Amino acid sequence: MSLRRSFHIILNPIAGARRPALLNAVVERLKRSGAEVTLELTERPGHATELARRAAERGQADVIVAAGGDGTINEVARGLLGQGVPLAIIPLGTANVLAIELGLRARAGEIADMLLTGPAHLVGTGLVDGEIFLLMVGIGFDGVVVHDINPTLKKIWGKGAFVWAGIKAWAKGPGRDIRLIADGREKRAQWAIVVNGRYFAGPYVLAREGDISQPGLMLYLFRNGGRFALVRYLIALGLGRVAKLSDVEILPVRQVRFLEPEALEVEVDGDARGSLPQTVEQGTRFLRLVVPSGWKA
DSSP: OOOOOEEEEEEOHHHHHHSHHHHHHHHHHHHHTTOEEEEEEOOSTTHHHHHHHHHHHHTOOSEEEEEEOHHHHHHHHHHHTTOSSOEEEEEOSSSOHHHHHHTOOSOHHHHHHHHHHOOEEEEOOEEETTEEESSEEEESHHHHHHHHOOHHHHHHHTHHHHHHHHHHHHHTOSOOOEEEEETTEEEEESEEEEESSSEETTTEESOTTOOTTSOOEEEEEEOOOSHHHHHHHHHHHHHTOGGGOTTEEEEEESEEEEEESTTOEEEETTEEEEESSEEEEEOSSOEEEEOOTTOOO
């Protein structure tokens, strides 16, 4: 395809401060190609959604780029759903799960080439209480961890802040008994994850058959809430063997209503997103996403 000529980049300045060289190198390569680059900075949670919607409505950009982590990408995607302009990413966050799904490395040349000439694929989406997500929803352990992240420590330590919050959550002891309705069937678990793709919390394969390019969600129910069970779950996740565990139930789902316990924390695409009760369901609309040339889901 011909080179794209106009880019509107929405930057999370906190993420950008961690990788300024990567962002600057990508922008420089775009400008050297003759492209026009506009940069807007987010100022508060939810701001990226507003900026993306306004940029799409102006209709001047060939692509709108989310520069930040998976949470920033989620916000930009919410602003673009139903719009004609595609979404692209510059991965500047801590985990960068969507970049891993796309096989996109944090290299300026690869990112710039994708932005300039990469095809725009349709990808499946999910909904949390009516709002889009691209990657995952976690209720229980990871929800508690994400809600407990200290923003200052995250800015300084990056992944270390997640490790510290995870240790604190583990030390609190057994998980909470989650009651949910999955496609009409009542279930119980100590930790629950709904995924739209393959990866979770970074380069860890949770759903081996996951495919972000297709509609469909998978629900993982971790039944044991003890400290040592959690360690076993995390080790299995690191080894890509969660599906082998007898106390983990895996279900394809279209809708999951998470009912109890009320006020249990929820994370969506790596960001805190309120607490129970909440409903997760398969999205009804696709999103146009710029991917690397030759990418196959």
